[in-house]
Amino acid sequence: MPLYRRPNGIDLPFSSEITPQDIFESRRSFIKQIAVGAVGAGSLLQLSSGEAWAQAAGAQKLAAKANPAYVVMDKATSYKDATTYNNFYEFGSDKSDPVENAGNLKTRPWTVAIEGEVKKPMTLDIDSLLKLAPMEERIYRLRCVEGWSMVIPWIGYSLSELIKKVEPTGNARYVEFTTLADNRQMPGLRAPVLEWPYVEGLRMDEAMHPLALLSFGMYGQVLPNQSGAPVRMVLPWKYGFKSAKSIVKIRFLKDQPRTAWNIAAAREYGFYSNVNPDVDHPRWSQATERRIGEDGFFTKKRKTLMFNGYNDVASLYSGMDLKKYF
Amino acid sequence: MFNPSPKQFKFIKALLFVLALLPAVRLLVFGFTDRLGANPIEFITRSSGDWTLYFLCITLVVTPLRRFTNWNWLIKLRRMIGLFAFFYGSLHFTTFLWFDHFFDIAEMLKDVVKRPFITVGFIAFVMLLPLALTSTNGMIRRLGGKRWQWLHRSVYAVAMLGILHFWWMRAGKHNFEKPILFGTIVAALLLIRVYFAWRNRGDGAAKSRTAVQKRQVTPTLT
Numbered sequence: 001m002p003l004y005r006r007p008n009g010i011d012l013p014f015s016s017e018i019t020p021q022d023i024f025e026s027r028r029s030f031i032k033q034i035a036v037g038a039v040g041a042g043s044l045l046q047l048s049s050g051e052a053w054a055q056a057a058g059a060q061k062l063a064a065k066a067n068p069a070y071v072v073m074d075k076a077t078s079y080k081d082a083t084t085y086n087n088f089y090e091f092g093s094d095k096s097d098p099v100e101n102a103g104n105l106k107t108r109p110w111t112v113a114i115e116g117e118v119k120k121p122m123t124l125d126i127d128s129l130l131k132l133a134p135m136e137e138r139i140y141r142l143r144c145v146e147g148w149s150m151v152i153p154w155i156g157y158s159l160s161e162l163i164k165k166v167e168p169t170g171n172a173r174y175v176e177f178t179t180l181a182d183n184r185q186m187p188g189l190r191a192p193v194l195e196w197p198y199v200e201g202l203r204m205d206e207a208m209h210p211l212a213l214l215s216f217g218m219y220g221q222v223l224p225n226q227s228g229a230p231v232r233m234v235l236p237w238k239y240g241f242k243s244a245k246s247i248v249k250i251r252f253l254k255d256q257p258r259t260a261w262n263i264a265a266a267r268e269y270g271f272y273s274n275v276n277p278d279v280d281h282p283r284w285s286q287a288t289e290r291r292i293g294e295d296g297f298f299t300k301k302r303k304t305l306m307f308n309g310y311n312d313v314a315s316l317y318s319g320m321d322l323k324k325y326f
Numbered sequence: 327m328f329n330p331s332p333k334q335f336k337f338i339k340a341l342l343f344v345l346a347l348l349p350a351v352r353l354l355v356f357g358f359t360d361r362l363g364a365n366p367i368e369f370i371t372r373s374s375g376d377w378t379l380y381f382l383c384i385t386l387v388v389t390p391l392r393r394f395t396n397w398n399w400l401i402k403l404r405r406m407i408g409l410f411a412f413f414y415g416s417l418h419f420t421t422f423l424w425f426d427h428f429f430d431i432a433e434m435l436k437d438v439v440k441r442p443f444i445t446v447g448f449i450a451f452v453m454l455l456p457l458a459l460t461s462t463n464g465m466i467r468r469l470g471g472k473r474w475q476w477l478h479r480s481v482y483a484v485a486m487l488g489i490l491h492f493w494w495m496r497a498g499k500h501n502f503e504k505p506i507l508f509g510t511i512v513a514a515l516l517l518i519r520v521y522f523a524w525r526n527r528g529d530g531a532a533k534s535r536t537a538v539q540k541r542q543v544t545p546t547l548t
Contacts, residue, residue: 085364093501096363146499148365193500264500283443283498292364300428 059224062217063135064155070138070211072309074291077150079219081293086226087144088245089193090179090186097188098226105185105246107230116252117172120165126230130216132165133157137220138213143275143308145239147301149289154234155217160208168204168252175207176200176257177233177244194260200233200244201257201271205316211236237310239273270326274317275308279326327396335399342403346410349377350417367425374418379492379508381411382485386515393522405461408481412458419451443494450487453480482519485512 088098110126124132135155142150163175181197183189189196206212213234216223223229228245235243241261251257261269268282277287288301295301307313317325330338353370356362362369388404391397422444427434438448457478459465466474489512493505 081364093499095365148368191501191503265497268498280440281498283441283495285437290365290367297367297425301426 059221061220062155062222064137064217064220065134067136067138070136070140072139072141072151074139074141074151075294076139076153076219077291077293082150082152082218083224083227085292087146087240088188088226088228089191090181090188090196090198090246091226092188093191093193099224101187102225102229105225105229107225107246110230110248112231112247113249114162114166114251115249116176117169117254118252119167119169122166129162129214129231133161135216140213140234140236141308142234142236142240143289143304145241145269145273145281145286147284147286147289148292149302149308150292152218153220154213154215155220156213156215156234158210159212159214159233160210162214162250163208166252171254172252173204174253174256175202175204176249176251176253177202177247178249178251179244180246180248193264195263197248198244198260199257200242200259201253202235202242203256203316204252206235206313209313209316211310211313237274237307237313239275241269242273272317272322272325274313274322274326275304276306276322276326277304278306279323329397330399335402339403339406343406346381346407349373349414367421371418371421371425374414374421375492377414378411378418379485379488381407381414382481382488383508383511383515385411385481386485386512390515390518390522409458409461412454415451415454419448443491443497446487446494447491450484450491453484453487457481457484482516485516488512 084099085095086098087093087095088102091098091101108126111123112126112129113121113123115121134157136157137153137155139151139153142152159175177200179198179200180186181189202212213236215228215232215234216230218224218227223232225246228243228247231247232245233243233247256271259269259271261273262271275286280286286304289304290301353362353373356369357366385404385408388400388407392400423429423434427437438444457480460469460474460477469477489505489509492508493502496502496505
């Protein structure tokens with residue numbers, strides 16, 4: 001018998017937990033004012049507010065307009081949790097490794113090569129990428145294959161904006177993303193955990209879906225290094241590892257790319273890796289998840305939703321056996 | 327050769343007890359000072375699992391160390407170390423039962439049956455139960471030394487299952503550094519025992535040869 005059970009048992013917060021947008025905003029600016037006004041009090045605020053914490057850490061702001069179409073009713077994970085509990089194997093395989101080891105990553109100058117089956121292959125520097133389309137803030141749920149989840153306000157624009165610019169040919173059926181693999185900056189590469197560089201991929205229609213976000217920031221700031229700076233993918237209906245971080249190359253291909261985790265353990269990490277409560281990972285159930293920072297010790301884990309609750313994408317997979325193509 | 331006086335031994339034992347309790351105290355302190363990280367339950371699960379393996383390894387170190395140093399008094403510390411292995415194992419299991427399954431025994435058993443890595447971890451924990459229960463002097467007397475020793479040798483299997491549990495858990499993340507380290511240590515500790523047994527059997531065989539010779543001699547006398 002649980003000591004405390006959420007009475008509704010579904011993935012929606014109590015209405016009392018939802019902060020109305022205007023209050024959320026005003027709280028932010030209020031905190032900012034205090035943080036700027038009273039540097040002494042800043043250390044106190046570090047614990048209570050992600051925004052202040054990020055400012056104290058000297059993060060660079062990134063202006064974005066909130067997109068009301070992509071706001072979930074869940075409480076955002078604290079900036080501290082979201083930036084200290086990360087999987088980014090290039091910086092080490094413990095959750096605390098990325099925040100400890102990613103500090104020296106040089107994110108400028110940075111270029112992303114776009115090549116393969118496109119009419120206009122190009123190499124874009126990070127500034128041109130930032131200017132390519134208007135920045136939007138989107139609050140997405142993030143579900144990790146390990147059974148935990150977060151809610152993160154990302155900043156970026158739909159990947160489709162970039163894809164349209166490079167004009168894929170009729171042969172382009174898949175997109176492949178390659179993460180930076182630089183031994184001098186990434187100590188995790190010494191461990192033969194995965195085949196480096198880290199490669200992930202999408203089918204073209206998945207990549208074109210408006211939910212697929214090319215992201216440059218979070219929580220009003222540019223991405224911290226441990227979260228995939230300066231540019232990463234965010235695919236909220238897939239497990240977190242599908243979203244490549246610190247991207248240096250985007251290739252358009254005829255055939256399905258070989259992806260890092262699929263190569264490492266095909267039985268456990270399929271090419272699609274859509275969030276699916278009915279397909280267990282061989283090592284654990286995917287039926288439930290623990291919301292980082294919000295679900296206390298005595299709160300029952302929440303039920304995982306099909307496609308992480310993003311049912312818009314269901315049409316991409318109509319007629320597909322998602323148990324087979326997990 | 328170091329041989330502590332009763333007073334010194336008492337001190338060593340008390341010190342070991344306090345040291346062995348530190349990982350648990352650390353969890354408590356971290357818990358109350360918000361230092362268990364973003365996923366406190368994972369932190370507790372991993373820490374208690376690690377310490378179960380550490381203490382299992384330490385219990386397995388006692389015999390070889392005693393043999394090599396002739397510090398026979400070490401054997402008197404082993405029960406406490408073993409009980410600490412059980413203590414951290416219980417903490418590990420309770421965290422799983424409580425915070426992963428919220429005491430839904432049916433759900434838990436489904437997990438145990440379905441997932442090999444949990445299956446072996448669960449078996450290892452269940453196997454520790456009789457060892458903990460028969461750790462008293464009274465139980466040793468009741469069972470008789472031989473049978474007690476036979477039962478308590480199952481700790482070898484527990485250690486191996488513990489490593490397998492850890493190995494399979496890490497296989498999901500392809501991170502074998504620590505399981506390899508633990509596995510090597512346990513393998514070395516068990517191999518030392520195989521070596522001891524082989525040497526003893528050598529002695530034993532020699533003894534039984536003489537016995538046979540004696541017996542063969544006897545009939546001719548009658």
